[in-house]
Amino acid sequence: MKDESFKLDQRHDSAVKHVTGRAEYADDIPEPAGTLHAYLGLSTRAHANLRSVDLSAVRNAPGVIGVLTAADIPGENDVSPTGRNDEPIFATDKVEFWGQPMFAVIAQSRDAARRAALLAKVDYEDLPHTLDAGEARAQGGDYVTPPLKLQRGDVVPAQAAAPHRIKGQMRVGGQDHMYLEGHIAFAIPGEDDDVTVHSSTQHHSEAQHMVARVLGLNSSDVTINVRRMGGGFGGKETQMNLFCAVAALAAKKWNRAVKIRPDRDDDMSATGKRHDFVIDYDVAFDAEGKIQALEGNFAARCGFSSDLSGPVTDRALFHADNAYYYPNVLLHSHPMKTNTVSNTAFRGFGGPQGVIAAERIIEEIAYALNKDTLDIRRANFYGTEDRNVTPYHQTVEDNIMPRIIDELEESVNYQARRKAVLAHNAKGGITRKGIALTPVKFGISFTATWYNQAGSLVHIYNDGSIALNHGGTEMGQGLNTKIAQIAADAFGVDFARIKITKTTTEKVPNTSATAASSGSDLNGMAALNGCEQIKARLVEFACQNWQVQPQDIRFANNHVHIGSHTLPFADFIKQAYMARVQLSAAGFYKTPKIHWDRESGKGRPFYYFAYGASCSEVTIDTLTGEYTVDRTDILHDVGQSLNAQLDIGQVEGAFVQGMGWLTTEELWWDKQGQLRTHAPSTYKIPLASDRPRVFNVALADWSVNRENTIKRSKAVGEPPFMLGISVFEALSMAVASVADYRTCPRLDAPATPERVLLAVERLRDGA
Amino acid sequence: MTPRTEIRFLLNGRDMRLSNVSASDTLLDFLRLDQRLTGTKEGCAEGDCGACTILVGRLHQGCLRYEAVNACIRLMASLDQCHVVTIEDLRGPQGRLHPVQQAMVEHHGSQCGFCTPGFVMSLYALWMQNPDPTEAEIETALQGNLCRCTGYAPIIRAAKAVSGYGSVADDVLSRERADVTSRLQALQDNRRVELTKAESRVFIPADVDDLANLIQQHPQATLVAGATDVGLWVTKFLRDISPVIFLNHLDGLKQIATGGGRITFGAGVSYSDCGQVLCETYPHLARFWDRIAGWQIRNMGTIGGNIANGSPIGDMPPVLIALGAEITLRRGTDRRSLPIEDYFIDYGKQDLADGEFLEQITVPEPQADGLHAAYKVSKRRDEDISSVCAAFNLIVENGRISAARIAFGGMAATPKRASAAENALIGAEWSEAALVSAAARLSDDFTPLSDWRASAQYRLTVARNLFRRFYLEHSETGADARLLQA
DSSP: OOOTTOOTTOOOTTHHHHHHTOSOOGGGSOOOTTOEEEEEEEOSOSSEEEEEEEOHHHHTSTTEEEEEOGGGOSSOSOOOTTSOOOOOSSOOSEEOSTTOEEEEEEESSHHHHHHHHTTOEEEEEEOOOOOOHHHHHHTTOOBSSOOOEEEESOHHHHHHHOSEEEEEEEEEOOBOOOOSSOOOEEEEEOSTTOEEEEEOOSOHHHHHHHHHHHHTOOGGGEEEEESOOSOOTTTTTSTHHHHHHHHHHHHHHHTSOEEEOOOHHHHHHHSOOBOOEEEEEEEEEOTTOOEEEEEEEEEEEEESSOTTHHHHHHHHHHTTTTTBOOSSEEEEEEEEEOSSOOOOOOTTTTHHHHHHHHHHHHHHHHHHHTOOHHHHHHHHBOOSSSSOBOTTSOBOOOOOHHHHHHHHHHHTTHHHHHHHHHHHHHTTOSEEEEEEEEEEEEEESOSSGGGOEEEEEEEEOTTSOEEEEESOOOSSSOHHHHHHHHHHHHHTOOGGGEEOOOEETTTSOSOOOSOTTOHIIIIIHHHHHHHHHHHHHHHHHHHHHHTOOGGGEEEETTEEEETTEEEEHHHHHHHHHHTTOOOEEEEEEEOOSOEEETTTTEEEOOSEEEEEEEEEEEEEETTTOOEEEEEEEEEEOOBSOSOHHHHHHHHHHHHHHHHHHHTTOOOOBOTTSOBSOOSTTTSOOOOGGGSOSEEEEEEOTTOOOSSOOGGGBOOOSSGGGGGGHHHHHHHHHHHHGGGTTOSOOOOOBSOOHHHHHHHHHHHHTTO | OOOBOSEEEEETTEEEEEOOOOTTOBHHHIIIIISOOTTSOOSOSSSSSOTTEEEEEEEETTEEEEEEEEGGGOBGGGGTTEEEEOGGGOOOGGGOOOHHHHHHHHTTOOSSOSSHHHHHHHHHHHHHHOSSOOHHHHHHHTTTOOOSSSOSHHHHHHHHHGGGGOOGGGSHHHHTHHHHHHHHHHHOOOOOEEEEETTEEEEEOSSHHHHHHHHHHOTTOEEESSOTTHHHHHHTTOOOOOSEEEOTTOGGGSOEEEETTEEEEETTOBHHHHHHHHHHHSGGGHHHHTTSSOHHHHHHOBHHHHHHTOOTTOSHHHHHHHHTOEEEEEETTEEEEEEHHHHEEETTEESOOTTEEEEEEEEEOOOTTEEEEEEEEOSSSSSOOOSEEEEEEEEEETTEEEEEEEEEESSSSSOEEOHHHHHHHTTSBSSHHHHHHHHTTHHHHOOOOOOSSOOHHHHHHHHHHHHHHHHHHHSTTGGGSSOOOO
């Protein structure tokens, strides 16, 4: 457990740099003389054969140094992260989405490159395009990656025996990451085959491997550095690979530094987003609302290539139970190929689309039986002793959901407030209210089991200062802060003594993406392992030097206490150095217990689960569909928090992002297949005034991770994203009020004011 | 007087003189690329995310005033005689953090940090005007700043706490106010500025008469006021806007005069300044006003620009049409006035002759018995373009509607009156039934488009429902007719 000196409110280690503008992002790095700028030439068709691509005007434009096409790639023209070879850097004979890169132009300034990129003369032969997952599935379209089936029990007899059965469909929109810092890569050529790329990537090791693959080099020739990202959210896990490769390709070809940074509109057009889903469900339940059988088909808009759509759609199925036990269940994923940008990781990674389907099913049952949705949730929660096996045959061992729900229900005065909401709506006014208390259970671990490993590199210099590197990347979540806290705690020194700077492939190799909420779990343990290795040597040295036993040695308060001796940490380190103790270590960690057999759909893909719940109350305007979120209360489980302030920041931020996904953030393609919501002017993420009017966030501080995670904490990045579903469900209840709660509103997501109003009108018309 | 051929301004503490400035050079590129002041960030390059927020100080009718603006669409030539303050210049006493910065650190207001300098600058501008803001005032000041990490709660907590870390009187811009004022006064030479860089021509007229002359001499020139629209022509459409005549610095276009039963606004009055006066005369606009764009854009954008560009989705025209406003167009020394609705002929086509410009807008004072409302419906409450914008102005005498001016934005190719609905109302009894029945006539008036903001069905449904809302709000039972907002 944590030492008392462990500061739970340790502020972000870059906070002062953030507020003064001195925090350095990739675009802020001073450019060497002669730096060139690359810009992508993008397709303006959703699906077409390329009859010809005439780049002469591009080449002849002012300031242009040259262009890059597939023919200039010495290695593979492919950046598919799962090795399916389906994602060219530059399209060759055909384009498969509007915004697909066909070439890059290299010029003396970004402005010159950007202008030149528009001058290509492309002769397209249009082909029919499919934009929507439902449409693709109906047409018997292709999968971009093999689908998954999860099955337990037998749905057919259960369906036949159940007194109630409802079939329905839900459409769930995608989401753009809208990280404030867009994609960027800045490559500097070195001697021989060397190239160094500064980038804003969540997965620098993969970028390294991709650059090497594209350039036909060894990974050891390529260095990727990430000091920090201006937000990632999954959007910079695989999507940065292309930019890194283009910058590196140009840097080597012209032997000059090359930067690539697309304009926001091009960033949003050319890079992937959260998958939209069309979900068909068939639920059978009894008179109490207990689910007897569930059949679900999850079709996802994957875009033109696989990218991470396999694991994303898998995770949607893994979370189609949310917190509920399905005695008989049959789930299929349908990763549909569409003529849209290839969708990718986004906080929750398919999980939210699974969870929201479970919550829709709860709503269907509640409205069919004229009950409170919370009663239906309770009736279906996983048990602790029985009713505790998931559709993927993992037993839920750490279920704390009932306590979370009970505590939140009590603290927010749910029952009384729900009565007040019903009373308000009974007046039949223009404004209607809704309240919903929704749970989240989220599985922690990469489902690609081999990703669950991490490394660190710890140096103690002989003046007692400590430098630490790990395989995670800092995107605002405070990972470096948490890791420095762990190292400071291990050595009993002040936080300020630990220096963590950029993440680089030079220090820790073969790292996994900083993703799947795993950053602290994996890298924290690897850092601790590195510290413990050095500490063991230091203890051995002290035992010999001062003739004491290991239990007589304590590292605390910047000192080392050795029996009756007390030395300042720095002095002790100096003595250890003089005694030739190795003061450096490479730490390592791999998550125990997990295994997964995708073919059989069985295993233990998750080390543990994180839990949470939120209760939101909303008011809608039945004349316009506009709404306000009047109050949200959250109780969330992070186990024993490593840093309560950072964790609360993650919970608050994830909730608002999740709420945005389900309310105002709408991706809209025109009939030609062009995304028309491609910048903040047209794509609306929440503003300060959109956050709940009353917003209370608490951590379930009593929760202790039953698994041996770092300081018994739990991952926090993704799980609270799904707390935003309480807003969506509350909106749904407000809509349902216009038909006396007898009809499930079947709101599709996002519940824009338009969808809310049209649902109100639909329910009023009795449809 | 011969024209000056350089712009002069202050950048943080330094005097700047630049002659090599093109029409489309932006302040953000100047800061980041030329000056390597990289604390100011580019998030969107269209004035929607606020990561590039900086302060621009200007002598406003003799008085130094700082405003938060977007550097990404602020064109360089518009900075003549201004003081530009960036994040790098923020500082507290004795090398400590500035109170806004300290509050943000103490309240965990940053995560990835990329939006943070912009938030700090917006909060700084707010704090200078209002050291003890309410939560609602903070939210209004932050309408133009996006954060994707924090969910805003810690930023709001920080904003409320700023004054606990220092006082405005001790702030560096307060202490240096007299000095900066005299330095900016020293830059005022009442000369026209002409800049040439390669093919680009820029004119910064000395006064309104000079503007009138310049427009006659260069009738094809792009007129730039707040650049909140033209800025995007540059950053998004890469359009060559040269030659450009800048007019946002002209005090002669920023006059607001009341008297004789009307209020006259110079075309260069910003939304922020216009709102203060207009919302006092027409209180129904108060809840509408702060939904127009975000704070930075309201500081930059002008009401004249919002009319002159002829956009079908601008928020000012429907309101002004309903109020019965007139506009004055000027060509040389000739002036003509027309009802504002007549200015909008068709999409992209306005009643504006070569060499003519919009000089002022005249709004009548309210009539007795006038019933007013202005509604904006958009996907996101703040800083969004209207799906539907509606303005109502009805006169009810002895229980009957004697006059009706109802105008919509977002429903047609131009801002437009709902004539069929108006005609249905005139002479009708003031009743919910009359309003609902008039609303049914809207399909005679409008055939709206479907696009990413809203479908045609939604636009028409909302427009109809707003007639009902208008009645309910002005009837005795209408207390519950609208969402409560902070």
